[in-house]
Amino acid sequence: MITRTRSSLMHLLAACIASLAAGAPGQGAAAAAVPTPPGPELLRGRCGGCHLQSGGDHFARISDIRKTPEGWLMTIVRMQHLHQAQLSAEERDTLVRYLADTQGLAPAETAPARYALERRPNVKDLQLPGDLQTMCARCHSAARIALQRRDAQDWLKHVHWHLAQWPTIEYQQNARDRLWWQKATTEVPQELGKLFPLHSQAWADWSQRPHADLSGTWLVHGHEPGQGDYWGVATIARTGDDEYRQTYALDTAAGEHVSGESKVILYTGFEWRGSGTRAAREVHEVYALSEDGGSLSGRWFEAAHPEIGADWQAVRAGPAQLLAVNPSALRTGAAARVIVLGSGLDGAVSFGPGTHSRVLERTAHSLSVEVRVDAAATPGYRQVSVGRLSAGQLFAVYDKVTRLEVSPAFAIARLGGGRIDPVAAQFDALAYTDLAGADGVTAVRLGYLPVRWSVQPYDQQARAAQDEKFAGRIDGTGRFLPAAAGPNPQRKFSGNNAGDLAVEASLEDMAPAVTGKAHLIVTVQRWNNPPIY
Amino acid sequence: MAAIASIRMPGMVLLALVATGAALAAPRRDYLITGAKPDRLFVIDAAARTIKSEWSIPGANDLVATIVPSPDGRIAYVLVNKMESISGIDLDTGREVFRADLSTPGERVKCMFGFDVTPDGRELIVYELPVKLGLSEYQVEDTRFAVFDTAAGLDARPVRQFPAPRRIHTVLARKDGKSFFAFGFDLYEFDRVSGRQLGERGIRNWTYAQHSIPDLLAFWPASEPTGVFSTPVYSSVPAADGKGEVPKTALLTLDLTSGKLDYHDFEDTAALIFSTVLSPDRSEAFGVYSQLSRIDTRSNALAKRVDLDHTYYSVAVSTDGKEVYAAGAMCDVTVFDPVTLGRRANLKLPGCPDQSLASLRVVRR
Known part of the structure; x- marks a missing residue:
């Protein structure tokens, strides 16, 4: 039963995450022939049988909660899965939109925890105050709690639901060392009600604002x-x-041209959820519209592997601005074609002292410039200027890389097998030249350079267990691909292929080679993969 | 007789014994009882290294956890069905002879592994975690003990209920049949009939000099063959140099006849142990997880430890003390020499089913 439960829940979630992002019709043309009833009608008809309506528009429990689109989706899927709520895919989509619009979170309320919505891997989670960290965030990300709003009374009901559904909670490590239930029913709901209350000025203000129209041309840049x-x-x-x-x-630093498209729903007036294809990849987009409506930022990721994705920054084209320069650094004595992204890129182009620029091509939103750096140019940031526009830290000159910063500095990859895909860990090496000056050392960011990747055992214990042999391998792009899960008779105790590894990036065209390190834990599968951990 | 005839013995056919009439006088022998997902219950002839019976537990719902044999060794009471049912299986026929479905419409009840049968075999004492299922909310209710008549058949309802502390994980009947013990934050003793709490001894509130609050979570209730339950307990003491803490593993024992509770550190924690069992003369204890440990209970010291081929959760010892058995976690039962801790035999369960948390029990018949 446990197996079937997990399997069907995951199937449901997988199916509906796509529809959350896509705004795509759910299932079949037959359903489309019957218009989906509006949100309030669905609430009455599909939810009101259990969530009794009282005092006008108040539905028990439902009306006492605010959530993100993902939060509402997870709730409704749970209602389908555990309580046999009867909803078509279209009806579920409609309800998620209605609830996210009318009982959502304001932009400022989601800001500290957006990484969870964006499915960013290997980020440091929020820290909840006091014992809440242990009471809630030993199982969940703290972000999952911080992305909900309830009053103490409903937080208490939430606690009851938790122990009712998972009676092992009070037996687990970090629960059995305290009077868990007593604490969970007294201090915890009170504290959560104060930290994340149902009513807020931010929401009262935001929910009154008309939704922006995003139509138009946007300039995009990012880093994968x-x-x-x-x-x-x-x-x-x-x-x-x-x-x-x-x-x-899009154009990429590797010289590729990438095109893509997506279908988008804007939830709550700012929550961009897109789904589409980027080259041959199926991707989801989780972006936030800025409160002034002028920019979008967030992360897109592969539908099947949310750990693989990239930042996305977009601004409305129009206002004259310098947005990005690529590559963002050149070595002394080098020459390269450099792209400048922006609007209003008219007038003379300069990359600062010790450089020579020649515009090769101008388009509405970019310049292609041949830049040559003198062999004797002084290393450091350069002021890039195009006509009257200029920016101080978009471009640098260097004579040597002095430091490689591998990110993430600490990462987790997960073994895969059976129904659970492996979770890769993607590393990146950001190069710096550290310049000593009268005011101390200035770290000049040079951008991401191609490096050679390798893994070693992290410590003696890992060496003795040959973790580097069993846990997986790292490819030339810095992506660690974990091995298969399950007992391995070749390992001590038939242990699985978990490992504790040091990841090293090496820039060998520097003499001596410059290296950077990170720590990688390769661990077991995560069996439950909801949109918000 | 038909059931007995199904016993397989090494190198001979039982029918030959029946023909001589020797079967009726056959010496008693140890049978190992273990379970596995989704609904398996195995009876293993320990000496013969054979599976005597493999039974299917009705409505097990992919969980076969705590196993409690009846005092006469003929019935195994098994926690199944998402921890919501206890099924009594006749070990000779495989027939379900007892069933207590703890949940009722409107109330979902789970047993967190803690239940036992009374020494007279007449009652089951079950620790219950009830939840009231409302229309749009759940209400966690106070935990309680429920007592069932083992003769109640397949629709057993509680004959008595009384309040229980939260977080109980092990229930053990006292050998005189008048009371029972329950391990939770502390060790409690309750009157079997009235439910009145007779005693409370410190676990969380122990008074072990300089020791931190201990950690104890035992899901394996075996006390055979000694009638003394044992389990590892983890705590720490301040380091001698005053810097930091030293983790300690103690062996806790509870004599189910005298009620004597005892605990002694036997090592600075160097291995995880899930379950332990005492040798028949109580001079040693054996513990398993990814290693098999032998503990000298007279000197309170680790006597020997060997690495295992994989993790096991549940350990048992033969009635004569000449063999140690490990099961749980995966799909085999392994036999060890109690002195060398060397491996003597290994029995793969058919189809390699997951034993997970299932208890390994020894019945002698």
């Missing part, structure tokens, strides 16, 4: 770990209320 920087132009076209279609054309 292991692949390099990218930049380009996106066109957003409105297809319905809070619904859009985005197309984009």
